[in-house]
Amino acid sequence: MALDLLTVAPDYPLDLLTPAQMGAVDAQAALAGLVVFDLMDRAGTEVAEVVQTRWTPRPVLVLCGPGNNGGDGWVAARRLRDAGWPVRLVSLVPLSALTGAAAAHAARWSAPVEVWEGAGPSLGETALIVDALFGAGLTRPLPPAVRRWLARTTALPLVAVDVPSGLDGGTGVPLGWAPQAALTVTFHRYKPGHFIMPGKSLCGDLHLIDICIPANIRPPDRIETQLNHPRLWQTALRPPRLADHKFTRGWAMIRAGHPESGGMAGAAILSSRAARRVGAGLVSLVTPAALSDWPGTMVTTKPWADACAEKRATGFLLGPGNGVSPATAAAVLAAAATGAPLVLDADALTSFAGDADRLRRGLAGPCVLTPHEGEFARLFAGTPVDLTQGRLSRARQAARWMGATIVLKGPDTLIAHPDGRVIVQPWAPPALATAGSGDVLAGIILGLMALGISASDAAAAGVWLHAAAGQRAGAHGMIAEDLVDFLPEILDKFIEKSLY
Numbered sequence: 001m002a003l004d005l006l007t008v009a010p011d012y013p014l015d016l017l018t019p020a021q022m023g024a025v026d027a028q029a030a031l032a033g034l035v036v037f038d039l040m041d042r043a044g045t046e047v048a049e050v051v052q053t054r055w056t057p058r059p060v061l062v063l064c065g066p067g068n069n070g071g072d073g074w075v076a077a078r079r080l081r082d083a084g085w086p087v088r089l090v091s092l093v094p095l096s097a098l099t100g101a102a103a104a105h106a107a108r109w110s111a112p113v114e115v116w117e118g119a120g121p122s123l124g125e126t127a128l129i130v131d132a133l134f135g136a137g138l139t140r141p142l143p144p145a146v147r148r149w150l151a152r153t154t155a156l157p158l159v160a161v162d163v164p165s166g167l168d169g170g171t172g173v174p175l176g177w178a179p180q181a182a183l184t185v186t187f188h189r190y191k192p193g194h195f196i197m198p199g200k201s202l203c204g205d206l207h208l209i210d211i212c213i214p215a216n217i218r219p220p221d222r223i224e225t226q227l228n229h230p231r232l233w234q235t236a237l238r239p240p241r242l243a244d245h246k247f248t249r250g251w252a253m254i255r256a257g258h259p260e261s262g263g264m265a266g267a268a269i270l271s272s273r274a275a276r277r278v279g280a281g282l283v284s285l286v287t288p289a290a291l292s293d294w295p296g297t298m299v300t301t302k303p304w305a306d307a308c309a310e311k312r313a314t315g316f317l318l319g320p321g322n323g324v325s326p327a328t329a330a331a332v333l334a335a336a337a338t339g340a341p342l343v344l345d346a347d348a349l350t351s352f353a354g355d356a357d358r359l360r361r362g363l364a365g366p367c368v369l370t371p372h373e374g375e376f377a378r379l380f381a382g383t384p385v386d387l388t389q390g391r392l393s394r395a396r397q398a399a400r401w402m403g404a405t406i407v408l409k410g411p412d413t414l415i416a417h418p419d420g421r422v423i424v425q426p427w428a429p430p431a432l433a434t435a436g437s438g439d440v441l442a443g444i445i446l447g448l449m450a451l452g453i454s455a456s457d458a459a460a461a462g463v464w465l466h467a468a469a470g471q472r473a474g475a476h477g478m479i480a481e482d483l484v485d486f487l488p489e490i491l492d493k494f495i496e497k498s499l500y
């Protein structure tokens with residue numbers, strides 16, 4: 001089910017654990033006296049519960065693998081059978097190959113078992129598949145026969161235990177291939193692969209089960225990936241103070257309406273409105289062409305160099321409707337050299353395609369880059385960033401190398417910081433994929449940075465506010481202008497209230 005961004009519980013777990021970290025938590029839980037047999041019992045029992053909530057009784061085929069993921073499957077099969085469901089259980093390995101808690105739960109199964117042979121089991125009446133083949137322990141692609149069997153059953157709904165077998169929970173990238181699940185039930189904490197494409201899509205609806213591992217049992221290393229939520233940054237946002245005047249709330253400069261883009265300024269106007277809505281004191285559109293009047297936004301035809309020389313400027317945005325050109329690249333470098341907060345989007349990024357190192361060397365202050373996949377690939381081609389890796393790894397590498405915050409946009413927008421942390425925005429309505437939406441996002445981040453908020457907080461807050469405005473706007477008929485108009489309501493309800 002799509003988790004509701006606006007109502008998610010304040011104690012919702014934000015940490016995303018890699019399979020190795022989850023393994024470390026499991027191991028510590030065992031050391032702390034928790035019994036794997038009991039954890040597995042809870043896990044499998046809850047899988048069966050969730051299945052019964054979602055589907056009426058029907059012939060179900062439970063596929064159990066060789067490890068603990070398979071163990072969860074044995075429990076789920078037993079619970080479903082106890083509840084009166086027609087259950088077939090197929091074990092990938094002979095029962096003699098099972099060990100530990102999985103073997104103990106297998107011993108409690110009192111009905112016939114089919115052991116996988118050749119091309120796999122016949123489907124018969126099967127109307128639902130439970131995939132308990134491999135979870136966190138998968139280290140290599142699925143056996144070819146398993147892959148072929150799963151690929152033939154795509155017409156049936158599949159419930160994945162922990163992850164669709166074949167998906168790397170750490171990255172969201174399949175180890176070769178993974179089936180499409182209708183529902184994925186996972187335990188204790190979500191993993192990055194549940195929210196990062198293509199894993200996010202392969203998992204279908206997500207359900208997190210508390211198997212009663214205490215929250216103080218944590219992996220020994222730093223948790224580097226988290227879900228985005230106001231809890232992470234809301235103390236950085238502040239309501240206007242009594243003593244404020246427009247310059248204490250920041251002066252943002254936006255480069256707009258350049259001849260290379262045919263003089264179009266609409267994108268920059270959207271950005272400027274967004275920057276003002278989130279609280280920037282003053283926003284200037286710096287443009288060589290006269291623009292029609294935009295009340296509240298200052299329009300100036302002074303040269304960009306003059307804008308960069310303005311000591312009171314607290315933020316610059318380049319990109320929206322700037323045109324891909326050496327002039328745009330030069331304007332970026334001029335703004336970057338000031339050391340003031342900088343947001344780069346669209347054409348400002350593509351103007352450095354094949355020359356990203358020049359941008360990297362030119363950055364003198366905090367910077368947020370907001371590429372979508374195509375802009376990211378163009379910008380980082382030929383750099384040390386390995387473009388063959390999944391989105392999480394690529395975003396992380398790019399932020400480290402560039403020394404800037406990277407907002408890699410998509411249905412799973414990633415906010416990667418130079419220190420290796422990545423914040424994942426899991427809930428973004430697909431309606432946000434519309435012209436002008438990116439200009440609004442860049443403007444929100446600019447406005448927050450111009451207010452003095454750090455690049456990392458501004459990027460995470462900006463992405464969240466943008467998604468929340470999109471959710472508030474609804475599934476149909478939303479245009480980018482609407483996002484801007486919903487911002488005050490979102491800020492009011494979710495940010496400032498928490499500060500008083």
Ligand SMILES: NC(=O)C1=CN([C@@H]2O[C@H](COP(=O)(O)OP(=O)(O)OC[C@H]3O[C@@H](n4cnc5c(N)ncnc54)[C@H](O)[C@@H]3O)[C@@H](O)[C@H]2O)[C@@H](O)CC1
Binds near residue numbers: 069072136142161
């Ligand atoms: N450890 C715990 O405390 C708990 C673990 N749980 C479950 O345990 C799972 C992890 O269990 P495991 O670590 O045993 O890992 P898995 O059950 O995912 O798989 C491990 C087994 O698969 C084999 N294997 C890996 N890749 C293979 C491939 N491509 N072809 C054939 N064999 C392959 C491994 O050699 C190993 O025998 C989780 O995903 C979760 O479902 C739950 O029971 C909850 C409690």
Ligand SMILES: [K+]
Binds near residue numbers: 069
């Ligand atoms: K699985």
